[in-house]
Amino acid sequence: MPEYNYLTKEQREFFLEHGWLRIPNAIDKKILDKWMSDFWVRVGWDEHDKSTWKLEYLKMPKHHEILPSEFSPDAWKAMCEIVGGEDKIDKEREYLTGDNFIANFGSEYWKTHPHSVQDAKGWHTDNDYYRQFLDSSTNALTIINCFTDVKPGQGGTFLAEDGIKGIVDFLYEHPEGIDPPFSYLYRHLKNCKKFTTVEAKAGDVFVTHSLLPHSPSKNHLHEVRVITNPHVNLKDSYNLNRPSGNYTLCEQVILRALGRDSVPEFKPTRPREVYFPRTFTFKRARVQEELDRLVAAAKAKGLPVDSVDSIYLRGEEYIKEHEKRNGYDRPHGPGGLCLTPEDPVGKEFEKERMKVLGI
Incomplete structure (x- = not known):
């Protein structure tokens, strides 16, 4: 049975129901401030002159990296318990947390034009680097580290809580797996009804199941929103057929969406593959x-x-x-x-x- 020394019963149930969990004020403030201190230098624009903000959305490379347990100790405890223990985590692939910022600047246009979750484009789950199967845990968790406040209307990430089911149903029906890109995996999102928009204080961390679809939203405030989206990769694939029934929270989310207690019949029919991340x-x-x-x-x-x-x-x-x-x-x-x-x-x-x- 997975041990839970940090997560409360209420937090565990919330993750199972919604596919995500917010850990408030989790990022070490000294690290946050240090990494953000050269943000505008790296971007090359004037923080106080928005006419120099050339793009609405910008993905940046990483210059610093640190152990996740030092970057956000409480969030790291939550991540470990959600995946079934720290020993399950791959300490090589994408292990270190860094300052590869994703900045949403917004624009003057979006200050006066509405844009709802129903208008959102670009729904996805973070996988541009491996063959995806139902039991794939190469990316088990997608993390949202908030380096700035994320106020209502400031470009917080859209989360489609009822979108997990369509994904796991498709992956169950296709044991041959799918290689990225695969935007067709999210065709069902147009029928989803249960959405959340990320709102946060600087320092908050959102831990999300990797199969929770998400999408950028428009920044109507024209105030920069800065996050990172690191991943937690596991050493081994999920076990969706545990005789004991002692599934990890990540595994339970998948089984719950399938409406199953186990899927003993599921077996990948092609080799597992890991690739160069195609969007890097x-x-x-x-x-x-x-x-x-x-x-x-x-x-x-x-x-x-x-x-x-x-x-x-x-x-x-x-x-x-x-x-x-x-x-x-x-x-x-x-x-x-x-x-x-x-x-x-x-x-x-x-x-x-x-x-x-x-x-």
Whole structure:
């Protein structure tokens, strides 16, 4: 039986019902402040002149990383208990938490134009790097670390709580698994009714089941919202047929959505595969320009170049280790790489897969 020393019964039941859990004030404030101190330098825009904010939405690379247990101790305790214990967690793949910010700036346009959850596009679950099966735990949890307040209307992430069922039903029916990208997995979202919009204080952490669909929302306040979305990867696949019935909370969410106590008949019919994360190219393209800005800012203060702290200034060996931890040494998947926002390669791959699937 999984041990619960941190999560209360109420928190466990909430996660099972909603697919997510908020841990308030969980991020170490010193780390949060340190990482946010060079946010605007990295972006290259004027914090106080919104006419310089060139994009509504920006995904950034990582310059710092730290153990999750140091970054957000209480949230880490919750994550460990949700997946069945710290020993289940892969301490290699994506293990370290970093400052790969996702910034939603909004715009003047969206200050006066409505946009509801029913209008949302881009519903997804975070998987651009492995073959997805019903029992896949390569990404078990998707985390939302809030580095700024997220007020109502400030671009908080949309969560589709009743969207998990459509995903697990599809994956159950397709034991051959699916390779990313697979936007067709979320066609049922148009019929979902149970939505939540993330609202938070800076320092809050949302722990979400990896099969909980989510989507960006529009920032109507034109005040920057900054989060990160790291993942918790497990060593082994979920066990959805435990004779004892002692399932982890992650496993229970899947079985509950299926309406089953177990699925002994489910067996993947193709090998499990892990790929290079196909959407990382956007972030990697920003590394050098952010480094240049950080170095220039240090020099402007009369500081030496080596005062700039970045993964990419720690030598080739460290960079190589970092890239391995994040799967950048993996082969490209059959869906290719996402090189532009339009992603023509991915769309063509999806089109062909949908023909095969009869969708």
